[in-house]
Amino acid sequence: MRIAGRKVTLKTVLLYAIVITVTLVMLMPFAWMLSASLKLSRDVFAFPIEWIPSEPQWQNYVEIWTKIPLALFIYNTSKLTIIVTLLQLLTSSFAAYAFAKLNFPYKNTLFLGYIATIAMPWQVYMVPQFLLMREFGLNNTHLALICLQAFTAFGVFLMRQFYMSIPTELCEAARIDGMNEYQIWARIMLPLSKPALSTLTIFTFVTTWNDFLGPMIYLTKTELKTVQIGLRMFISQYSAEYGLIMAASVVALVPVLVVFLSLQRFFVEGIASTGLKG
Secondary structure: OEEOOEEOOHHHHHHHHHHHHHHHHHHHHHHHHHHHOOOOHHHOOOOOOOOOOOOOOOOHHHHHHHHOOHHHHHHHHHHHHHHHHHHHHHHHHHHHHHHHHOOOOOHHHHHHHHHHHHHOOHHHHHHHHHHHHHHOOOOOOHHHHHHHHOOOHHHHHHHHHHHHOOOHHHHHHHHHOOOOHHHHHHHHHHHHOHHHHHHHHHHHHHHHHOOOHHHHHHOOOHHHOOHHHHHHHHEOOOOEOHHHHHHHHHHHHHHHHHHHHHHHHHHHHHHHHOOOOO
16 A cells, blocks of 8 residues: 555554554543543543533633632642752752763762662651651651752663763863863753753653652641642542542643643653663
């Protein structure tokens, strides 16, 4: 079979069919969430599913702002996410430069030990962290979450792999020209690592924005809660307003989509390039 002068094989057709099928399966939960956000709570789980509600409840998108302080929760989440993302970009890129381009005793051993922490579940050290923050008097503060999430072994690993693909001769030439290590990192490494930085930005932004357990443990005051904790306020002891939950979830999803769509080109490039050399 030929289309527009190009021969299309059965293998190509099957490949596209599989890709389209997987895409539809992945998008189905989001389509259901959007549909459920325009329904009454009693109609959300009706079967068969009414994908396009006959009587859309646009009022759901109005009530979510009055039933709970959603605007405040979104502000708190945005504040935490932006600060944590910026700190992780700074600390990860800085540490990765040291591990990739500097020579110091036990460099590989230290890097291996640091990266090994990725394999340790957070539940293992969750209680010691909580006790530590309590001793510092940081319970019920955003600073506790910021301090705990400002460093990430995954970010250091990701950035180091990208830095390893940058020729060391660039750093050596910069040193000959009189640059110190801070200037090399800021003027050479960072401008060249936009794909890796964009990838880390997406991972960090999504992880921090969707974090549920951390804010639930450290934040009990309503004025400090994040949007993920705020969604639980639609669930009472005897009932749950699922239509409002879905509407609020759609609103909470928008910033993540905006960030991902803005950085997706760099994201794909960063994922491809960070595994070239290590």
